[in-house]
Amino acid sequence: MKKVLTLTIAAAMSLSVLAGCSKTAAPAANSNSNNTTASANLKDGKYSAAFDHIDGKGWKPFLEIEVKGGKIEKANFNYKSPDGKLKTDDANYEKSMKAKNGLGPVEYVPKINEAFVKKQAAEIDTVTGATHSVENAKQLAKALLEKAAKGDTSETILQMNDTYTATAKDFDERGWKPQVSVTYKDGKITSVVYEELNKEGKKKTEDTQYNTQMKAASKVSMKEAAETLGKKYMETGKVDTVAGATTTSKNFADLVQKAIDSRK
Numbered sequence: 001m002k003k004v005l006t007l008t009i010a011a012a013m014s015l016s017v018l019a020g021c022s023k024t025a026a027p028a029a030n031s032n033s034n035n036t037t038a039s040a041n042l043k044d045g046k047y048s049a050a051f052d053h054i055d056g057k058g059w060k061p062f063l064e065i066e067v068k069g070g071k072i073e074k075a076n077f078n079y080k081s082p083d084g085k086l087k088t089d090d091a092n093y094e095k096s097m098k099a100k101n102g103l104g105p106v107e108y109v110p111k112i113n114e115a116f117v118k119k120q121a122a123e124i125d126t127v128t129g130a131t132h133s134v135e136n137a138k139q140l141a142k143a144l145l146e147k148a149a150k151g152d153t154s155e156t157i158l159q160m161n162d163t164y165t166a167t168a169k170d171f172d173e174r175g176w177k178p179q180v181s182v183t184y185k186d187g188k189i190t191s192v193v194y195e196e197l198n199k200e201g202k203k204k205t206e207d208t209q210y211n212t213q214m215k216a217a218s219k220v221s222m223k224e225a226a227e228t229l230g231k232k233y234m235e236t237g238k239v240d241t242v243a244g245a246t247t248t249s250k251n252f253a254d255l256v257q258k259a260i261d262s263r264k
Contacts (some may be wrong), residue, residue: 014234042067043151049140051160053184053263059087060160061133065116067148075116077137078109082264101129105207112137121145161185166258168251175202178248180255184263192230194252218244226247 050062059079066074079087087093087105094104108130115124122141126134143156167179176196183191196204204210204222211221220228226244229252232240239253 016256031168040143042070042072042148044068044070045148045151045153047144047148047153047156049144049156049158051136051140051158053160054082055136055160056162056164056262058082058262061136061140063137063144065141065144065148072120075113075141077103077112077140078135079133084113103129105130105133108133118139123200159187160263163191164259164262166255166262168255171199175199178255180252180253180259182256182259182263189260191233192233192256194226194229194255196248196251214244220244222248 044067046064046066048062053059054060059081060078061077064074064076067071081087081090090111091107094106097104098107108127111127112124112134114132116122117135122138122145124134124138124141139158140156143158147154147156161184163181163183165179165181168177171177171214175198177195177198178194181187181191181193181195183193198204205226207222211223215221215224220242222245225242225248228242229245229249231240232238233252233256239249239256241249
């Protein structure tokens with residue numbers, strides 16, 4: 001009886017160990033599946049995506065990928081101006097960006113394209129000095145890969161969310177230059193801001209002395225006038241003259257449409 005009991009316990013222990021091994025093996029399989037790249041289910045073909053409008057600097061981001069054997073073989077991310085010029089071909093832009101950020105599109109665009117091929121996914125590492133461009137590229141890639149998984153080669157169009165600014169050509173007689181910034185989100189205007197800057201970049205709405213003097217003379221401060229103009233435009237889509245700020249209202253009217261028209 002003892003021998004039978006011993007054998008029964010041993011068998012039960014063996015089954016318990018085998019069951020334990022079986023349970024620890026399952027997560028390993030799941031872990032491997034989580035590491036599968038986005039290209040695993042892609043259909044061969046050529047896919048393209050672009051934003052519907054240029055950004056606030058006058059460039060439209062686009063991305064083209066070619067899939068072969070279920071993998072991203074080529075990626076071509078870049079920007080185009082309204083006249084079709086590529087950002088990587090603009091020597092002046094390259095020079096100004098290198099001076100500001102240490103690298104220009106000639107350097108960072110190839111890095112972005114190489115990253116897509118290497119990662120085989122929309123989620124790529126950022127490139128120092130080109131964070132905004134990487135985010136644009138990732139948005140385009142995500143939309144493209146979703147369509148590539150279905151084999152849908154129709155062009156993909158995304159909405160451009162950005163701020164467009166129109167600035168007066170010259171400083172006025174008091175040393176201020178007016179500007180209007182219009183922000184779009186999901187195809188709609190979400191913010192309209194009027195401001196005036198001096199040569200040092202100081203904002204008139206933040207000049208306490210000027211606002212105090214204007215308020216005393218005109219019953220409205222520069223800050224109040226600017227906020228009212230933006231708010232009224234958001235509500236009605238029209239420019240209403242602010243009492244006591246006629247010149248400011250005229251400047252706003254001249255620039256707000258230019259800012260909107262720059263969104264080509």
